Amino acid sequence: MTAVQVAAGWSVVAAALMVIGAAVAAGALDAAVDPRSRTVSLSARLLRPVWETSRLLLAQRRATTAADGLLATAGSVLPLLIALAMVAVVPLGDRVVAAPTVGLVWFNAMDVVLWVAWWLAGWGPNSVHPLVGGYRFLAQALAYELPLMFALTAPAVAAGSLSVTDIVTAQKQLWFVAQMPIAAAVFIGAVGAFSLWGPFAHPAGTDIAGGVLAEQPGPARLLVRLGQYALLVVGSAMAVALFFGGGAGPVLAPWAWTVIKTAVILAALVWLRHRIPVWRPEKLMRAAWLVVLPVTLLQLLAVSILAAAGAAA
Amino acid sequence: MMLHLFLLLAAALLAVGLFGALSQQSIVMVMMGLELMVAGVIVAAAAFWYFLAPSAPDGQVLLLVVLSAMTVEMAAGFAVVILLFRTSDADMTDMAAELRG
Amino acid sequence: MSAAGIAVFAALAVIAVAAGIAVFVVDSMARATFALALSFVAVGGELVLLTLAYLGVVTILMMVMEMAIMVIFMVMFMMNPAGLMPMSMLHNKRGALAISVGTFALLAAGALAVPWPARHGAVPAPAQTTRAAGEAIMGGQMPVMVGISAVLFATIVSALVLAVPHGRYDHAARDARSLHDRGLHDNARHGGTHHDGTLHDGGDRR
Numbered sequence: 196m197t198a199v200q201v202a203a204g205w206s207v208v209a210a211a212l213m214v215i216g217a218a219v220a221a222g223a224l225d226a227a228v229d230p231r232s233r234t235v236s237l238s239a240r241l242l243r244p245v246w247e248t249s250r251l252l253l254a255q256r257r258a259t260t261a262a263d264g265l266l267a268t269a270g271s272v273l274p275l276l277i278a279l280a281m282v283a284v285v286p287l288g289d290r291v292v293a294a295p296t297v298g299l300v301w302f303n304a305m306d307v308v309l310w311v312a313w314w315l316a317g318w319g320p321n322s323v324h325p326l327v328g329g330y331r332f333l334a335q336a337l338a339y340e341l342p343l344m345f346a347l348t349a350p351a352v353a354a355g356s357l358s359v360t361d362i363v364t365a366q367k368q369l370w371f372v373a374q375m376p377i378a379a380a381v382f383i384g385a386v387g388a389f390s391l392w393g394p395f396a397h398p399a400g401t402d403i404a405g406g407v408l409a410e411q412p413g414p415a416r417l418l419v420r421l422g423q424y425a426l427l428v429v430g431s432a433m434a435v436a437l438f439f440g441g442g443a444g445p446v447l448a449p450w451a452w453t454v455i456k457t458a459v460i461l462a463a464l465v466w467l468r469h470r471i472p473v474w475r476p477e478k479l480m481r482a483a484w485l486v487v488l489p490v491t492l493l494q495l496l497a498v499s500i501l502a503a504a505g506a507a508a
Numbered sequence: 509m510m511l512h513l514f515l516l517l518a519a520a521l522l523a524v525g526l527f528g529a530l531s532q533q534s535i536v537m538v539m540m541g542l543e544l545m546v547a548g549v550i551v552a553a554a555a556f557w558y559f560l561a562p563s564a565p566d567g568q569v570l571l572l573v574v575l576s577a578m579t580v581e582m583a584a585g586f587a588v589v590i591l592l593f594r595t596s597d598a599d600m601t602d603m604a605a606e607l608r609g
Numbered sequence: 610m611s612a613a614g615i616a617v618f619a620a621l622a623v624i625a626v627a628a629g630i631a632v633f634v635v636d637s638m639a640r641a642t643f644a645l646a647l648s649f650v651a652v653g654g655e656l657v658l659l660t661l662a663y664l665g666v667v668t669i670l671m672m673v674m675e676m677a678i679m680v681i682f683m684v685m686f687m688m689n690p691a692g693l694m695p696m697s698m699l700h701n702k703r704g705a706l707a708i709s710v711g712t713f714a715l716l717a718a719g720a721l722a723v724p725w726p727a728r729h730g731a732v733p734a735p736a737q738t739t740r741a742a743g744e745a746i747m748g749g750q751m752p753v754m755v756g757i758s759a760v761l762f763a764t765i766v767s768a769l770v771l772a773v774p775h776g777r778y779d780h781a782a783r784d785a786r787s788l789h790d791r792g793l794h795d796n797a798r799h800g801g802t803h804h805d806g807t808l809h810d811g812g813d814r815r
Contacts, residue, residue, distance in 0.1 A: 261693055266639060296736040297662045304670040310677035311643065318639055318680075321691065333677065340674070357663065357739065510615070515720035517622045517655070521648075523713035524629040531705035532633065533698045536679070536686050540645055544629050547652045550668070551625075558659040563730025565745035568738065569753055571656075571664055572746065575671065576757045580764045582675060586682055587768035594774075599686045602700065 199360035199441070202290040210282050210292050217461070218278075218424035219244045225424075225465045247420070254413030259320045267319025270407075271415035273312035274422025281305045281429045284359050288442035288449030291360060298359040299351055302433060303344060309389050309426075310336050313398060313407055316419065320410035328406025332398035334476035335388060338483035339395075343385035345491040349378040349498045350437045355506075359433075363441035370440040374501065377494040379438040381487060383460065386430030390423050393468035397475055431460040514555030521548030533600045535589050539582065546578040618658055625651035636692030638683040646676035662735040663742065 226232060226243035284291065284298035295301060310333065317329020351357050353374060354365035362371075372379045388395040391407070399406040411419055435441060435456040442449025521544055528541025553574060557567025589599075598604040628648035632641045649672035656665030684690040688698070699705075733741060746754045 261691070263637060263639065263691065266637075266643070295662060296739060297666050300663060300666040300670065304666050304673070307670050307674045307677075311646065311673060314677055314680065315639075315643075330681070333681065336677075358736075510618075511725055512721055513618065513622070514655070514659075516717055517625065519713050519716035519720060520622075520626045521629055521652075522716065523709045524626065524633075526712055527705050527709035528633045530708060531699045531702050533700050534687055536682055537633070537641075537698070540632055540641070540679075543645060544632070544648065547625075547629075547649060551652055551655055554656050554659050554661055554664070558661075558732065559728060560726060561729045562660075562732045565738075565741040566750070568661065568664060568742040569745055569750045571661070572742070573753060573757065575664075575668065576761065579671065579675070580760055582679070583764050583768045584771075586679075587771035589682070589686065590772045593686070 199286045199289050199291050199294065199363055201294050202292060206290065206292050207283070210287070211279050213287070214278060214282050214425050214428055215421065217428040217457075218421055221424045221427055221461055221465055222247070222420070224462060225468065228466055228469060230469055248417060251413040251417040256412050257410075258412065259322050259410055262321045263319050266315045268415070270312055270315030270317070270319045271411055271418050273315065274309065275418050275425055276422075277305050277308050277312060278422055278425035278429045281426075282432070285429060285432045286360060286363055286436050286441055286453070287432075288451070288453045290450070294358060294360045297357045299347055299357045299362070299437075302359070303347055306343070306385075306389050307340070310340075313391070316407040316411070317398075322410045324403040324405070324409045325407050327403050328398040328400070328409070331400075331403075331476055332391070332407065335395060335398060335479055338476065338480040339385045339388040342381045342483060342487045342491045343388075345488070345495050346378040346381040346385065347437075349375045349491075349495050352495065352502050353498050355502070359436055363436050366440045366443065370438065370443075372438040375438070375494055375498050377490055378498070379434065381491050382437065383430070383434050383464065386427065386434065387464055387467075390426040390430065392423065392427060392464065394471040394474040395479070396468075397473050400473055427464055428457070428461060431464065432457045434460055511555055511559040514559075515552060518548040518552035518555065521545070521551065523548075533602065535592070535599060535601055535604070536586075538601060539585050539589075542581070542585075543578065546574065546581075550574055614658060618655065621651045621654045621658070624648070625655070636689070636695045638687045638690040638692065639680055640692070642676050642680040642683050645679075646673050649673070649676070657735075660732060660735045660738050663739040 222244040223241045226240045227237060229240070232240050232243075281302055283293045284295065284301050313332040313336075314329040317325040317327070317332065319325075350362050350371050353371055354362040356362065356365075365371075387393050391399045397406075399408045403409070408416060408419060432453065435453055439456050439460075442453045444452035444455075447455075525541045525544030525546075525548060528544060529538050530541075532538050532541060550571060553567060553571050557564075557571070561567060592598050592604055596604070625648045628644045628651065631644040632648070635641050635644060650669050653665045653669035653672070656668055658665075689696060
């Protein structure tokens with residue numbers, strides 16, 4: 196595979212369309228493996244994104260009293276916009292939309308803007324259940340963010356660069372997942388955490404009537420759900436670029452390998468949603484700060500020692 | 509000329525932050541004013557580094573120090589605000605005027 | 610700097626100052642906090658414009674995270690977090706305005722009048738600024754980094770000690786207190802008050 200190059204200007208639109216398409220596919224897969232819709236036929240389950248989209252677009256508009264319209268709209272729109280901003284630095288095979296020298300830090304900054312997004316989705320509607328969901332999310336975010344940051348630092352240290360394209364190129368001999376499996380696992384877990392997915396869905400939990408998703412009117416709810424799936428897609432693609440060698444592979448074109456690897460990780464994430472129960476933020480925080488963070492720091496230490504030894508040799 | 513523009517921006521941010529820090533009654537709003545002032549300092553430091561001595565990395569180290577100082581100040585400040593509220597039920601600067609108690 | 614650079618600078622500068630002013634003008638505390646976040650994003654953009662790519666993006670990252678946490682404190686401490694009852698929470702408004710306008714005039718006069726020296730050294734590319742900063746802070750300026758890490762650690766510990774209700778004592782004291790309050794403590798032989806104010810004595814445990 197040749198080095199990753201910046202693609203032409205229209206690639207912005209192409210990347211956005213690919214993310215949205217993959218998000219819809221993830222939604223279809225989620226519906227297919229959902230145990231609650233066992234009685235429905237498989238073809239009907241796979242078409243659930245279509246039914247949901249039309250239902251939400253045609254749903255009766257509803258509003259809460261004294262809602263903060265600007266902040267509520269911002270909270271609804273931001274998850275999808277953040278996913279699209281993230282995908283700008285994620286390479287597809289050997290093409291990328293933008294290759295800044297600090298692409299990894301840009302990805303990290305965008306997932307921090309998600310803190311604001313989910314809290315706004317909770318605050319905007321001026322309603323109790325979303326507010327509780329927003330605060331639950333911030334508690335959960337305090338737990339996963341530091342392990343995520345250190346897990347992102349590990350491939351940067353191993354590749355000697357903060358640019359995602361350099362990290363992909365540095366995996367020519369060996370994929371980073373062999374060198375830093377804990378960092379890969381923590382990163383994929385954090386992708387689920389900032390998408391409010393599976394065990395990390397307490398902010399959108401059923402015990403608070405859907406939490407941050409509770410009071411979203413139809414089109415806004417569609418954007419938020421699409422944003423959730425889009426964040427999963429972009430997170431999986433970034434995991435492929437950071438830990439699984441990007442587009443490297445024997446026979447097919449680099450972009451095909453990226454798509455295949457992303458699909459595998461995405462399918463695993465979607466399938467795990469209904470297999471693992473929801474984790475409450477205080478238990479998550481205890482586990483994250485007492486176990487996951489020290490283990491991630493040790494992983495980073497091991498990677499740094501290897502990198503220093505490699506540089507000295 | 510660009511240095512002058514950057515310094516004017518820094519001065520404007522510092523002035524707006526100063527207005528907030530002096531006039532706000534609530535302690536957390538005073539802290540927001542302080543944040544704006546430090547933002548002004550950050551812009552000024554970066555502009556001085558870029559326009560006067562870009563080959564020396566000392567300017568960047570200064571920026572890192574200023575960023576860390578702001579973070580530390582905010583963390584300690586919020587802890588103190590919580591403690592003030594717990595002990596003397598004060599969330600306005602006027603209520604916290606006495607050191608005693 | 611090119612014309613496009615000057616245009617971007619002007620746009621970001623206007624956003625930064627306008628958002629900064631909006632912090633103290635809007636009624637809703639949530640909007641004030643995120644106006645400050647927007648101001649900091651503009652400041653980060655200015656840093657990126659000055660080829661400080663890493664510092665600019667890190668500023669955006671840190672400040673957005675800080676604002677997300679600060680909004681919890683704002684809603685906690687402010688009287689009117691959603692701005693539904695507009696009230697002016699200022700004291701000494703004219704004095705503060707005079708002082709801040711005077712300070713701005715003084716600083717602007719100084720910025721424009723002082724004969725700044727010429728540039729000393731070439732401007733590095735954004736890739737090199739990050740590397741130069743990293744090498745400086747791990748090499749010649751390492752005392753700075755060690756000092757910052759010590760200060761940060763001390764801040765974490767001191768902020769936790771100050772903010773957590775049981776202070777630096779562990780959970781045993783808190784649990785003992787809560788058991789006592791509920792009257793379930795085994796050795797509660799002394800009197801106290803029920804929550805409704807009536808007295809009770811410990812009673813004999815024969």
